[in-house]
Amino acid sequence: MRSVPLALSINGQVRQVQAGLADTLLTVLRDQLLLTAAKRGCNQGVCGACTVLIDGRPQRACLSLAANCRDSTITTLEGLRGDRDMARLQGAFQSSGAVQCGFCTPGILISAHWLLKQEPKPSIPAIRAGISGNLCRCTGYRKIIDAVAAAASAAAAEAGA
């Protein structure tokens, strides 16, 4: 299969990769760049475990062709190390019991991070809707929703302080 060199802007760096026309962003992230936080749960665009930010918006890396991402800015969970909002969410996930097997966690964190950017104090129904594109088979979602709400409260408290 023919592959072409490609420059992708990932986590603030330009990365040179070789991508076939049918290669997805997920395959390139994982197999070439060893950025494995985004998971391949279904490769069908349903489970959300591969969610990354493309130009700041959560997208399925398994449905995004790498070649189409040439002019985009891509951020994976690895690239949000040091981001205060993400750190707050991660802390809330840790203390709320929102993580069991953890396979869905990186994707849910990306979705929740974006939700809180759009809506810093989301209602419970808004949180449920905001993570409804990410499947979790372990937790029943309750503790994930609690964690997102806790992170929002913590951010509000910090902002008020």
Added chain:
Amino acid sequence: MTALPGAVGSAFARVDVREKVEGRAQYTADLYRPGMLHGAILGSPHAHARIKSYDIGAALAVTGVHCVITGDDFGDHRMGAFIKDEHAIAKHKVRYVGEPVAAVAAETEAAARLAARLVNVEYEELPAILTPEDALKPGAAIIHEDLESYFKVFDTGSRGNICSRTEFSQGDASAWAKCEVVVEGHYTTQPQAHVSLEPCGALAEPDAAGRITLWSANQSVFRVQANVCESLGMPMSQLRCVTPRVGAGFGNKMEAHIQPIAVKLAMASGRPVKLILTREEDFEIVRARHPFKIRMKTGAKRDGTLVAREVEVLLDGGAYADDSPGVLGNGLWFSGGPYRLEYLRTWGTLVYTNKLRFGAFRGFGNPQVTFAGEQQIDEIAARIGMDPVALRERNLVRGDDRWFGGTEVGSNALGKCLEQVKERSGWSRRAELKPSAPGRKRGLGVACTAHVSGLLATGAIIRMLEDGSIVLNTGAVDIGQGSDTVLSQICAEALKVPIDRIRLASPDTDGSPYNWGTTASRVTYTTGRAVVAAAGEVERQAKDHAAEILECAPADLELRPGGQFGIVGVPEKSVTFAAISARAHWAKGGPIVGTNSFVFDRPTFDPKRAIAIGLPFPAIGALAFGAIVVDAEVDTVTGKVEIRRAWSAVDAGRAINPQSVEGQIEGAFVQGMGLALTEEMVWDGGRLANPSLMDYKVPTALDAPFEIDPIIVESYEPDGPFGAKGVGEIGINGVPAAIANAVASAIGARLSALPLTPERVLGAMLSLPS
């Protein structure tokens, strides 16, 4: 209780949570090895066919392909937990659509998949047997011609297409004469897919001496080793199995999936080979929850005393036995429900068909029989005009009662569980509940259940390192439920050290003590026990050192918080684990290692009390209990059922980590809700029609109720570590039944088939006399 971080009873954050929220946790697919190839498989297009020949020429010609293997490359070796009926890859015959017939290792995944499709297999089609009824017809095509010669671990009664049969009975059938009310019905349940978010996969790597290391997604590193070695005919010492992080299991990673094929590809290519299933393959070729056909009859007196029950089940086992005989036995063992019955007879037949193998799935046959049994309890309550909760309270197994067949019940807080869900749900005021909108009907439903916690062999090794820090090694696989944390907490509590002084060794067949697996709600209960005993051994050895260092008798010493021994009543006289361990390593006695292992051997059946034919598990375990109330609303126009709220109480013995217990209750509820309402694997002929998450509906955050109230009840299990017993499965058993009872309460009609789809619910409403 000590106040150290991570002590038993504290909601200590998971030991593996940081790496998981940072995206650094490594699952099998995240591993890359130098020179690694990618594997792919070719699945059978036929449900039942004889393999006549293979042509691998075109596949081998694909650029980047290193090897192509077929059934001809495998010896005639079979694996299986109860009946050794399964080759590593199809050999001579295929028995279901998707069954692996060939595999390829290539430089890239794309090349491997392309080449796999180019393997040309010539088949001679055979009649496909797609239902258990067809399998039992005289003259039906036989799926396993050599069934009689297969090795079996118990008296299975296999013949024709019958894989196994089991029958239990206790009491005298004359009890029926005392029954004033008898209800009888037929019930069916559907196949459910596990849908662990991580699809199954494996990575096998040969070392310079030809020995293989195998990383894989599994629930038991030792079952992986046994299955691979049995199916490839290799000595177990030739294979080292290890387990990275696992993205959930629920039963589908307990027995083998494609680990034997990955090992064979690595041996054939001489290179590391990673083989990860697609989601479609994971649906089509791993395993699923059994569809049950149940006939059940229950009799009671008018005063509400349950008297007798008879249960007959027919199980579709799919193409291979796998854990099915155990599921049949377990389903029957729990089919009487957690009630005192004078007479119970329960029997079933497990049948081979040309479908994907059915096997272990959280609940292990129990949710299916409970769906039937708990509806019949409600029907009896309606017939005699008694409150369904009051009827249950009157008949619960309690006190010193033995379980069906005679096994001892060490701890039992079922009554308290039921009381809790009754009070918190406002059960007594349920007549006042109003639907949220016109055109909707609302009702509460209840269910009580029991489940096993135990089985088979387990062990623990605790090593005190030179600096006094601790390495705990159990071989138990944490599939996400949190056993690494719970076992660390148990160890920390037993040795009175902060949890950060303890590190858990990863499961490894070279170094870990045997552990049968993360299944049967057993790790906390059995492995936790081994950890307590091994810690006791460490304490004993360390205490001898402390006595010599402090020049006193061991009896005068106490274990003090923080990893030290001191002389009782003399606070200033103490010695640390570090000093003790340095002495043991360099001067006297040798390094401190505490070990324990045991096999659970309390008999399931007492032949003086009950009759058991074809018993698959002679020693099963302790009993966990649970009660659930569900608040459901039905849209009378669409038939759609919405769960508004649920209260789920479990008897945990003692909650080692309450937050993790809640996580099990909540997760089990939503998985049970999927089983009750939306999930169903559908076959179109021999082919699975919905092997995708688009067409197979797992509940999302919008489907699951936000308000699930997890209620932990503690009974203190005398055999468990610090009183604990397992809670992994108990929370799912009653969910479909409680939802069905809530729907019946709302609409006034009963449904006997799962899932409770809008079509079925509407149909039930329309069939009511207007």
